[in-house]
Amino acid sequence: xxxMEEKLGVGKQMIPVLIVxxxxxxxxxxxxxxxxxxxxxxxxxxxxxxxEHTFSEASLRSEMATSEIAHPQNAYSIQTFRTQNxxxxxxxxxxxxxxxxxxxxxxxxxxxxxxxxxxxxTNLSQGSDCFEAKMESGEILKAKQVVIATxxxxxxxxxxxxxxxxxxxxxxxxxxxxxxxxxxxLVVGAGQSAAEAMEICRKNENQVxxxxxxxxxxxSEPLDLPKWIFNLVVKSAGLFRRMPHxxxxxxxxxxxxxxxxxxxxxxxxxxxxxxxxxxxSTYDHVISATGYDYTLNHMNFLADELRGRLEMRASMPRxxxxxxxxxxxxxxxxxxxxxxxxxxxxxxxxxxxVAPRLSKQLAR
Ligand SMILES: Cc1cc2nc3c(=O)[nH]c(=O)nc-3n(C[C@H](O)[C@H](O)[C@H](O)COP(=O)(O)OP(=O)(O)OC[C@H]3O[C@@H](n4cnc5c(N)ncnc54)[C@H](O)[C@@H]3O)c2cc1C
Numbered sequence: 001x002x003x004m005e006e007k008l009g010v011g012k013q014m015i016p017v018l019i020v021x022x023x024x025x026x027x028x029x030x031x032x033x034x035x036x037x038x039x040x041x042x043x044x045x046x047x048x049x050x051x052e053h054t055f056s057e058a059s060l061r062s063e064m065a066t067s068e069i070a071h072p073q074n075a076y077s078i079q080t081f082r083t084q085n086x087x088x089x090x091x092x093x094x095x096x097x098x099x100x101x102x103x104x105x106x107x108x109x110x111x112x113x114x115x116x117x118x119x120x121x122t123n124l125s126q127g128s129d130c131f132e133a134k135m136e137s138g139e140i141l142k143a144k145q146v147v148i149a150t151x152x153x154x155x156x157x158x159x160x161x162x163x164x165x166x167x168x169x170x171x172x173x174x175x176x177x178x179x180x181x182x183x184x185x186l187v188v189g190a191g192q193s194a195a196e197a198m199e200i201c202r203k204n205e206n207q208v209x210x211x212x213x214x215x216x217x218x219x220s221e222p223l224d225l226p227k228w229i230f231n232l233v234v235k236s237a238g239l240f241r242r243m244p245h246x247x248x249x250x251x252x253x254x255x256x257x258x259x260x261x262x263x264x265x266x267x268x269x270x271x272x273x274x275x276x277x278x279x280x281s282t283y284d285h286v287i288s289a290t291g292y293d294y295t296l297n298h299m300n301f302l303a304d305e306l307r308g309r310l311e312m313r314a315s316m317p318r319x320x321x322x323x324x325x326x327x328x329x330x331x332x333x334x335x336x337x338x339x340x341x342x343x344x345x346x347x348x349x350x351x352x353x354v355a356p357r358l359s360k361q362l363a364r
Contacts, residue, residue, distance in 0.1 A: 014130055014142050015041045017362050021149030022046045022116045025334040027108075028070035028351035029147060032359035034114055035072045040362075041141065043117040043133075047105045049151055054098050055174050057203070058196050061261055065092035066349040067101070069108050072356070076108045095261075125303040126327070145329040145362055150299070152335055157293035162188065165280050171197050171289035180206050180285060186278065189289030190216040195264035197287050198271070209283070211274040218265040233344060237353045238321055240342030245314070248339055294336040306330075314339060322361040323354065333358065 017033065019026045022044035030042045045052075060067050069076045078096065081104045082089050090096075096104070109116075123134040124146065133141040156170045169176050171193040183206045187198045190212035201208045240248070260268075280286060295315040296307055310317040311326035319340050323331045333354050337345050344350035 014144055017145045017147065018043070018131070018133055018141060018143035019147045019149060020044060020121050021151060021334070023049055023149065023151045024069055024348040025151070025351045025354060026149035028355035029149065029333070029358055030114060031069065031071040032355045033362065036359055036363060038359065038363050041117065042114065043119055043121060043135070045118050046109055046116050050105055051102060053172050053174050055196050055200055056098055056178065057200060059095045059097050060101055061192055062347050062349065063093045064090060064096050066347065067096065070352045070355050078104055081107050121301050123303055124301060124306060126306055147331040147333060147358065149333050152292045154298045155292040155294050155336065157291050158288045159290055161277060162286055162288050165286040167285045169285060169287050171287055177201065177287060180204060182206060183284040184282070185285045185287060186211055186280065186283045187287045187289060188212070189291070190214050191289060191291060192260050192264065194289035195260050195268060197289050199267060209274065209278065210271055211278060213275055216260040218260050218262060233342065234349055234353060237341040237344050237350065241321065241340050292335070294338070323358050331358065
């Protein structure tokens with residue numbers, strides 16, 4: 001085949017299922033499909049958020065048992081990883097440090113029986129009988145069904161009052177924050193990322209101020225709910241779709257971006273908080289730990305024409321109980337679907353609900 005034809009994917013086989021995103025949601029789905037013997041291709045930077053965009057010195061917010069990469073036979077349990085590596089087993093309710101979690105990720109990635117193409121999709125459009133996915137390299141993949149599992153990366157939220165601030169860093173860019181030394185820094189936000197950013201900055205001898213209009217809400221891990229209620233919320237994620245939209249928005253206004261684990265509560269007891277905006281010009285850097293805003297328009301890797309054809313609910317494409325959008329064979333999963341399947345989707349635990357169901361749906 002001529003090189004140009006090869007680049008365009010001419011003559012290439014149709015991929016039955018293209019999974020876009022190799023985070024916990026994409027990998028969990030791939031694991032279920034792989035065990036079922038279904039054909040698929042998975043693309044994206046493997047566990048990028050966890051390797052590149054979480055603070056090295058922090059612990060996960062979720063407990064060990066709810067932070068595993070899902071697999072139908074539980075092949076990737078953190079307990080097994082610990083046993084195989086001679087580490088203390090710990091309790092399922094313990095929180096694991098990010099450093100150890102990264103070792104666990106490498107252990108999982110080494111064991112996967114399939115390849116991940118570590119590349120971004122730059123444009124997804126609908127052809128006459130399939131989807132066409134243009135990759136960063138220029139390669140074009142043709143796929144019958146596409147699952148979008150791109151997580152938080154495209155949805156960084158920065159309130160308008162900071163968008164012009166000099167030296168603004170969103171808390172997603174943890175490496176830049178970890179590199180700050182001896183600076184005067186304003187951390188904005190009332191959630192866990194704000195608390196973690198303040199702690200890292202303080203350790204690195206920066207002068208840190210904190211601005212948050214609202215008091216954070218503190219909770220015990222993983223949420224301030226008895227275990228059986230938590231499990232019920234996860235198992236009945238599908239019921240969330242039937243709740244009135246107003247109730248869902250009320251829920252989000254309470255929990256989104258203002259929750260924090262008790263260990264950080266203890267550290268914040270004596271920290272002064274500005275509740276109105278200080279003069280930004282007096283700071284070297286402003287860290288915007290202001291969360292994520294799930295909006296279809298931020299998914300600029302979806303062709304305009306494709307985006308324009310999707311039925312919406314508020315700012316995201318409406319999805320049905322099988323995660324399919326109004327466009328046949330196009331699916332959305334992960335945190336951006338929180339408004340349809342509730343709070344479990346915001347965390348890795350939600351993938352344990354999604355992967356078994358969606359793998360069956362895709363096999364039909
Ligand atoms: C700082 C922080 C801390 C968190 N802590 C916890 C926690 O302790 N416990 C918990 O359960 N949840 C936590 N979360 C929530 C977290 O988002 C989810 O748990 C989980 O990582 C979401 O998985 P995902 O697979 O949907 O997306 P992500 O983990 O965000 O992965 C997205 C994947 O998509 C790929 N991708 C993105 N764009 C493209 C593209 N255009 N083309 C191809 N691939 C693409 C990326 O390379 C990556 O592989 C945290 C979130 C943040 C931001």
